[in-house]
Amino acid sequence: MTGLLDSPWFYWAVGVAIGFPILLIVLTEAQNALRRRNSFLVRPVYLLRVYILPLGALLLLLVQGIQVSGETTPVRIVATVFGFVVLVLLLSGLNATLFQGAPEGTWRKRIPSIFLDVARFALIAIGVALIFAYIWGANVGGLFTALGISSIVLGLALQNSVGQIISGLLLLFEQPFRLGDWVDTPSARGRVVEVNWRATHIETVSGLQITPNSVLAGESFTNLSRPPGAHVIAISTVFALNDPPDDVCDLLTRVAATLPHLRPGSEPSTLPTGGTNYTTTIPVRSPADDASARSMFLRWTWYAARRAGLHLDEADDDFATGERLTSALRVIAPTLRLSAGDESHVLGHARLARFAAEETLQFAGELPTRMSFIVDGQVRLFVSADDGAVIPVRTLGEGDFIGQTALTRETVSTSARAVGEVTMVHIDRECIEELVARNPLLLQDIGRTIEERRANARKALAAAGE
Structure with a gap:
């Protein structure tokens, strides 16, 4: 027994036999705790528990416990595998501790992936x-010397190309833009859809533009997405010289305020810029909305200007003729x-008007001062949920009407939006009051419509909340 205790391998064997299961339990519990916290350190701990700990125990048993020489091939193979796994652990741990959990805005978060790749290599x-x-026992000193000399020679021969690459890498490190x-x-x-060590890929209207990073590093450019929520577009329009500037500015601002691309909490503005020119500034949600917001604004302005009797691009409108109005009244008679x-x-109390596709004709909660009857096209009624979701209620067609609560002096419960181009006849409230006074059945029809639409709006909201 004394000889056994004096043997050097005995204590190593006992240490491995006791320490291995204890460390395995500790690492297992640590891994479970990190997984519950969604920590980036789960993978390094997993490598340590599954690979490094068993390989390290095996290596200790071979060298210290069984007293196998480190020069033998089996020991060298186990040691090589152990070294490779330790190398993988270092790479994984470095990435998890320094970069994956880095706070936004720090240098660790901004560092380009090419630098990480070079450091890993x-x-x-x-x-x-x-x-x-x-x-x-390999001699690697000569290899490093040869690589160093070769690097110097290549650097001198390709100094212009290398300089461009370095400029691009510095641009990536600064990160004036992100994906x-x-x-x-x-x-x-x-x-920006892709950024690598050589070039930046920019998705444009005409296709994918690939710009070398060294070119961007040597010229000025504008990041339209920074600061967030500050992007605006300016749209120029021309009206007739006789159009009152205040009326024109009010019209353009009102149209811009109804655009779905408008940034929440912001307000558009319009200023006359001299002569017949006007500029409308519209805060939009992102630069991605530029083209669609500009197109929709100009299209809606064309219709709104004609309804208001203004002359966009100094053009007259001859749509609302007496003949068309008479034909329209026959449709809604x-x-x-x-x-x-x-x-x-x-x-004598009716007026013909056209609306653009997707234009809002009525807002929920407003008090209408007239009734509007559909002559041509379709109008969709909808309500908005608390989270801003649009909930359709029903679609109106030829002969239907909106603004029915003008008679009762109550606010409407639904919003209305044109499905396509819509032609409508506006009739003043006073004229409608005279008609219902002479025809009680008409009053019953309008009253029944008011109740039906309120009920439909309540059902739509209830169905959406289920």
């Missing part, structure tokens, strides 16, 4: 060199229960 090269030098940002460069305007005498009376 250098660490792997050093680790492999140490493994071959200390485990297999998804919209940039305006002298050569392209679009969204059954809805209003009009007689021949009533049509001639309503003619």
Whole structure:
């Protein structure tokens, strides 16, 4: 027994037999705790528990417990595998501790991936060199000397190309833009979709523009996405010289305020810029909305200017003729229960108007001052949920109407939006009051419509909340 206790391998064997299961339990519990916290250190601990700990115990038993020489091939193989796993652990731990959990805005978060790749390559090269030098006895000094001399020669021969690469890498390190940002460069305007060590890929209207990073580093450009929520577009329009500037500014601002691309909590503005020119400034949610917001604003302005009697691009509008208005009244005559005498009376209180596709004709909660009847096209009624979601209620067609609560002096419960181009007849509230006074059935029809639409709006909201 005394000889056994005096043997050097005995204590190593007992230490491995006791320490291995204890460390295995501790690492297992640590891994479970880190997994519950969604920590980036789960993978390094997993490597330590599954690979490094068993390989380290096996290596200790071979060398210290069984007293196998470190020069034998089995020991060298186990030591090599152990060294490679330790190298993987260092790479994984370095990435998890320094970069994956880095706070936004710090240098660790901004560092380009190319620098990480170079650091990984250098660490792997050093680790492999140490493994071959200390485990297999290889002479790696000459190899590093040759690589160093070759690097100097290549650097001198390719100094211009290397200089461009370095400029690009410095640009990446500074990170004046990120993936998804919209940039305006002298050569392209679009969204950044890819950034690598050599070039930046910008998605434009005409295709994918690939710009070398060294070019971006040597010229000025605009990041349209920074600061967030500060992007605006300016749209110029021309009206007739006789159009009142205040009326024009009010019209343009009102149209811009109804755009779905408008940034929440912001307000557009319009200023006359001299002569017949006006500039409308519209804060939009992101540069991605530029083209669609500009197109929709100009299209809606064309219709709104004609409804208001203003002259966009100094053009006159001859749509609302007496003949068209008479034809329109014949379309809605059954809805209003009009007689021949009533049509001639309503003619003096009616006005024909057109609306663009997707234009909002009525807002929930507003108090209408007139009733509007659909002559051509379709109108969709909808309500908005608390989270801003649009919930459709029903679709109106030819002969239907909106603004029915103008008679009761109540606010409407639904919003209305044109599905396509819509032609409508506006009739003043006073004229409608005269019609219902002479025709009680018309009053019943309007009252029934008011109740039905309120009920439909409540059902739509209830169904959306389920």
